[in-house]
Amino acid sequence: MKIYLLGAAVLASVPGVACAQDVSADDFDGIRIEARLGYETPTVSEDGDVYKIGSAVSYGGEAGVDFKLGDRVVAGPYITYEFSSVELCDGGECLKEEGNLGAGLRLGYAVSPTVLVYGKLGYASIEFKAETSFGSGSASKGGVQGAIGADVNFGEKFYGFAEINYADYGKFYGINLQRRHVAAGVGFRF
Template identity: 25%
Template structure:
């Protein structure tokens, strides 16, 4: 009798163990929580170029674009609704992009003259969908304000002036949760600047005027949630 009970208990334990193992395999992985405040470091590729209204089609030597390294920081707050994530975000970035001459004729003016790219401020919102438990695909959009630093020279004196440009930004990206509170992102965004003013320079500040400048960026970032 004791042997029968022992055999029965062993069978029950084996069945429970098998069921537990099956449950561990069959149970889907828990989705990461994308809620809460976040901060991130950003780096990527930045190119500004003349928009369609500012193209210089008469000069084949004018590249009409400048490119360089983008770097900065971002903050945001997300609300995880289950399969959908809503968020607000802001950024402060800078760039090494500037106009250059080569062979005495190749001038990368892109419609704004001889400039180097200054700081860029962005504020906007995003909406995302969980395509995997730890992977978020999202689109974004908002307002951007950028500065381009102008430098002109006649050989004897120099003129320094800032161009303060307003525009909008749209983009899309992927965010991968490395852990409960760390993440990495890759993102493409497009910005267009349509109004600007001269300020903070050797000449008096100007009234606002129309421009047409496009900006393309591919960036990666790493960050933390709190």
């Protein structure tokens, strides 16, 4: 019986501890820059079939500004650029992904003094370069992207993050083009 009473007392005190923490969007607002490392899979699809162009590492950076909109809410613009090592070769012909540009709006909610969960929605552009025995050329395609992720503060200015991202570029030379991407990295708030 004493064990049950002790357990009930511990459970009853947990909400009090959570409420005692000061959670504020102040911990997450301001200018920020990030170094990003990811893994991506650009794909094409047609008639219900999905084909991978390749899967590879991506790396790059992001800059943004988060403005405090409420006690726990921040929002602001961002811009991202990532280089890619995706390559699909057949004989002497290769299709290489050159890079990805993203820009849009990020909306975040502080769930604790150190954790911000966020969503992103914006414009995305992907660039490919084709190399054949007849020469080479490049083309890019714009579309829409969305992401969800979380920032974890490691102090007053430094943080780490993890994020998943999906971009849909619509028809690219008559075939649907998408990009699936996971990323993690570190950032600094000014």
